Amino acid sequence: MPVEYRYVTNCPMSQHPDRASNTDVAASLVLLAATVLALICANSALAPLYKSVLAAPLTIGWGDFAIADPVKSWIKNALMAVFFIYVGLEIKVEFTEGALADRKRAILPFIAAAGGMAMPALVYIAAIGGHGALMRGWAIPSATDIAFAIGVVGLLGRHVPGSLKAFLLAIAVIDDLGAILIIAVFYSGGIALGPLVAALAIVAVLAFLNRQGGRALWPYLAIGVALWIAVYHSGINPTLAGVVLALFVPLKDAAGGSPVHRLAHALKYPVVFGIMPLFAFANAGVSVAGMGLADVFAPLTLAIVLGLALGKPAGITLAIWGARQLDLASPPAGANWRQLTGIGALAGIGFTMSLFVGYLAFGDGVRMDQVRLGVLIGSVLATAFGVGMLVTR
DSSP, X not given: OOSOHHHHHOXXXXXXXXXHHHHHHHHHHHHHHHHHHHHHHHTSTTHHHHHHHHHOEEEESOGGGOEEEEHHHHIIIIIHHHHHHHHHHHXXXXXXXXXXXXXXXXXXXXXXXXXXXXXXXXXXXXXXXXXXXXXXXXXXXXXXXXXXXXXXXXXXXXGSOHHXXXXXXXXXXXXXXXXXXXXXXXXXXXXXXXXXXXXXXXXXXXXXXXXXXXXXXHHHHHHHXXXXXXXXXXXXXTTHHHHHHHHXXXXXXXXXXOHHHHHXXXXXXXXXXXXXXXXXXXXXXXXXXXXXXXXXXXXXXXXXXXXXXXXXXXXXXHHXXXXXXXXXOOOOTTOOXXXXXXXXXXXXXXXXXXXXXXXXXXXXXXXXXXXHHHHHHHHHHHHHHHHHHHHOO
């Protein structure tokens, strides 16, 4: 019996709320358990083993085509690309036949994501004040951790309508794409032109396949692997390849079937019960050993905390309010301002992308320790605020 009715029949998921909710809650509990386990490992006698396993070199491929990276990088770059395929397919469905199919509702996540990236950066800059050397970290609180944000929403079950889940998913995807572009422009060591041109050529092949409307999925997946390799060697975050691939999988094939729904259904269990918990375990292990109040109240730590816990909900909520005042967009169906603020707060869960930007900005050392602490505190506060807004009436 299928778990997600929509992927099999194209009927709205809301027609089977219990079935979808049970899956979401179970997946979120597994994600939470992986997070707790990571924190225990990073702050116990298991820390050396935990770090060594994630840092262990892993080579995939052969000869000139081999890629050698630590285990943690494979999880972040390769497995999360699969996660982004799944998320991209979900977004495509929502924008074409789901909660965001209406034009005014479709434009709102873009406006909200823009506000949700700009305001945290401004809050960070204001909080840093005269510490010019710390300005390089301005983008740290601008990113949303999709896996954790969606995991928290899953735990809340019926407290969050399906339209709001789709809205948060869209904001988080747009937000992370923006973060990837920021990394490419401001934190990249340089873009390799040859692989980038190759990636663009591969995208053209995907566009051709899409126009043919074929039923088979394997050509898209095979070309998607080539796209990931090209993007990886270009110097751009390779998870972008997952989103691009999802955009070109046809919604309908020549026989009237839905490749998008079939692929999303096939990926659901591996992603929510495999990739997301593994990702959480590899990235949530923030060590607080040796840290004290001086680190908690350090300018860098406070700037990140304020950016995530205050800047994110304020930026998203103000952007939505402005869009409504100018009649540019419509809010998700059935959502009120308390719920929208709660969703904005959950977008303040930074974790992996924020930690990644922090590492690019400051490298390892005392400042990176403060980045980890700021991201951890800010994400916990954002979660508490968001959950509080969503479960109260």
